[in-house]
Amino acid sequence: MLKELRREFGLIFLIPKNIYLPLSVFGIIFLIFLILDFDESLTYGSSFIASFITIFIISENTFKEDYANGYIEQKLCENDNLVFYLLAKYLANLILVYVPMTLLAYLINGFSNEYLLELFFAYLIMLSTLSFFFNLGSAISIKRNNSLNALLIIPLLIPFIILVEEIFVAGKLIPNLNFLMAYFVFATSFINYAIIQILKIQSK
Template sequence: MKKDLLREFSLIFLIPKNIYLPLSVFGIIFLIFLILDFDQYLNYASSFIASFITVFIISESTFKEDYQNGYIEQRICEGRSLVSYLFAKYISNLSLVYLPMTAIAFLINGFSEGPALEFTFAYLVMLSTLYFFFNLGSAISLRRNNSLNALLIIPLLIPFIILVKEIFVDVLLEPNLNFLMAYFVFSATFVNYAILHILRIQSK
């Protein structure tokens, strides 16, 4: 696990675009919505749209390089755990990309219509859930090298999008935060379980 974490953090630090590119995309999209001067509630919606697009862009390359250079296949052949591999990728992205994105959203929106801690937590959960689902699309599209295949999982996110809208636009934390957590648990377990098997199939 420690080696996997060091590897993933090193990959992000050694390739700075892995940090500044998603944050730049997120910031630019967010800035566009601010220039359009929507009211505060729609600013929350704009932060979700910016997050949605940014996480989708990030997910395109989640497994691509490791698949092309044979790293995933090597891990499987050596009997090394893919669980720690996925976990390390998530922790590195959470620490270096999603936490800064949450900070940007918090600084711009302020979450003044509700408890800041709960909204910040919900925002991180939202980003993490998007990350897991779009990684599923990324794993599916590895062989065909077509990131548009990742769009196939968007129908699975329709209930999730409704939950996010009720939390950040309608400011209804309860019971929607509990449902959001349930969606996160589902994505962190079942979706990642599916990703593990898809990666093994794709690497054969």
């Protein structure tokens, strides 16, 4: 596990654009919506749209390099557990991309002082869940070298999008936080299991 973490952090720091590009895309899209001067409730929606687009873009290359250079195939041949591989990727992105994105959203837009920690946590869970789903699309399209198949994942996110709207736009955090966590647990378990199986099939 530590070996995988060192590798993922090393890859991200080796190519700095893996950090600043997502944050730049997120900030630019977010600022465009702010310039359009939406009211406060729609600004939260703008934050979600910016997050949605940013994670969709960065997820396209989640497995591409590792597939192209044979790293995934090597791990499968060595019977290494891909769970640690996926976990390391997630933790690296969580610390270096998702947490800064959440802080950026807070600095630009601000969260309700009444539920500051809860909203911060919910935003991180939202970003993480989105990443799992779009990584599934990335795994599906890994051989075709395009992100079109990732679009097939979007219908699965419709209930999630409605849930996020209830939390960040309608302001109904407390009654929906448990549902958000349930979606996160589902994505962490079932979606990542599906990713592992798809990577095994794609590497044959």
